[in-house]
Amino acid sequence: MTGHLDGNALAGPLADFFSFDITTTTGRCNACGTVAEFARAMVYMSGAGTVVRCATCDHVLAVLVDTGERAWIDLAGVSAIEVRR
Amino acid sequence: MSADGIAAPPGASPLAAIRAVPRAGWHVATVAATHRETPNASRIELDVDGWPGNAAGQHLDVRLTAPDAYTATRSYSIASSGDSTRVVLAVDKLPDGEVSPFLVDDLRAGDQLEVHGPLGAFFVWRPAVESGDDRPVQLIAGGSGVVPLYAMAHAHADASDPTPFRLLYSVRTPRDVYFADEWRALAAASAPLQVDLVYTRQAPDDWPAPPGRITREALEAAVIPAAERPRVYVCGSTGFVERVADWLVGLGHAPGDIRTERYGGT
Numbered sequence: 001m002t003g004h005l006d007g008n009a010l011a012g013p014l015a016d017f018f019s020f021d022i023t024t025t026t027g028r029c030n031a032c033g034t035v036a037e038f039a040r041a042m043v044y045m046s047g048a049g050t051v052v053r054c055a056t057c058d059h060v061l062a063v064l065v066d067t068g069e070r071a072w073i074d075l076a077g078v079s080a081i082e083v084r085r
Numbered sequence: 086m087s088a089d090g091i092a093a094p095p096g097a098s099p100l101a102a103i104r105a106v107p108r109a110g111w112h113v114a115t116v117a118a119t120h121r122e123t124p125n126a127s128r129i130e131l132d133v134d135g136w137p138g139n140a141a142g143q144h145l146d147v148r149l150t151a152p153d154a155y156t157a158t159r160s161y162s163i164a165s166s167g168d169s170t171r172v173v174l175a176v177d178k179l180p181d182g183e184v185s186p187f188l189v190d191d192l193r194a195g196d197q198l199e200v201h202g203p204l205g206a207f208f209v210w211r212p213a214v215e216s217g218d219d220r221p222v223q224l225i226a227g228g229s230g231v232v233p234l235y236a237m238a239h240a241h242a243d244a245s246d247p248t249p250f251r252l253l254y255s256v257r258t259p260r261d262v263y264f265a266d267e268w269r270a271l272a273a274a275s276a277p278l279q280v281d282l283v284y285t286r287q288a289p290d291d292w293p294a295p296p297g298r299i300t301r302e303a304l305e306a307a308v309i310p311a312a313e314r315p316r317v318y319v320c321g322s323t324g325f326v327e328r329v330a331d332w333l334v335g336l337g338h339a340p341g342d343i344r345t346e347r348y349g350g351t
Contacts, residue, residue, distance in 0.1 A: 021205065
């Protein structure tokens with residue numbers, strides 16, 4: 001995988017964990033305070049896992065590691081989320 | 086939304102029934118047909134058991150499993166929309182790809198695939214009667230990034246939606262145009278659509294501009310002006326999307342009016 005993708009690519013990997021669509025969910029970056037849809041974040045995928053970075057300041061918003069048997073999500077870079085129903 | 090049998094929660098907005106997208110799930114897809122779309126891409130029609138329908142612009146994930154249980158999952162935009170369980174993809178073959186060469190060259194009618202979807206509610210277009218938004222729509226595609234935009238233009242025509250649509254499509258050569266016949270039909274349909282092409286490697290003989298990468302000036306000339314507040318959808322490689330999005334903001338388009346989807350390497 002070359003370069004980065006964007007948060008649209010999180011829709012599948014996170015569909016099993018949240019009952020809402022993550023791509024239209026807004027998150028607040030706890031480094032710069034930007035509030036944006038996760039679809040607008042920068043996403044770096046590798047064999048080791050997926051890193052989600054703020055499109056404004058590059059701060060790590062979230063890390064996803066999925067082994068198939070277990071999945072682990074770190075959302076330490078997000079201070080709040082808002083779900084649109 | 087009750088597409089998968091789950092009732093809307095108490096207190097949900099009445100709009101939820103309109104806005105919500107069907108829940109994603111894993112499905113078995115049977116290949117109904119494949120054919121060459123371009124020298125480097127195939128159109129793949131799938132019959133997906135239990136597919137709840139999808140909105141224009143959504144994608145799905147395809148998971149391939151090798152005999153040794155190694156799996157590879159990749160995302161593909163859906164070229165179709167609506168309630169049908171027939172789902173159409175158009176897949177570009179990436180030279181070092183793990184999944185796309187199999188899908189483009191080896192897949193045959195009757196083969197089965199695991200698919201996960203429909204996915205994503207961000208890069209989606211809905212008819213004005215549903216969204217309540219009748220601002221004009223500018224679509225901008227780089228290469229195979231045209232696939233979800235084709236789904237939007239097709240849904241727009243199917244709905245006879247009066248929203249003005251314009252497509253700017255950057256493509257290597259005339260042979261690389263996806264949905265070439267369909268674009269001609271859509272441009273002649275009652276829903277307003279204007280199609281502008283930019284050829285980056287080789288243009289038709291009578292083409293007024295030499296082939297080359299799209300420029301900021303060419304973009305400005307071929308997109309709906311910022312003063313008209315168009316909603317803009319951009320899909321292509323990461324470099325294409327970021328270059329175009331930066332220019333759009335420079336031309337006065339509000340970042341919030343620009344929706345982007347990048348595709349990656351393998």
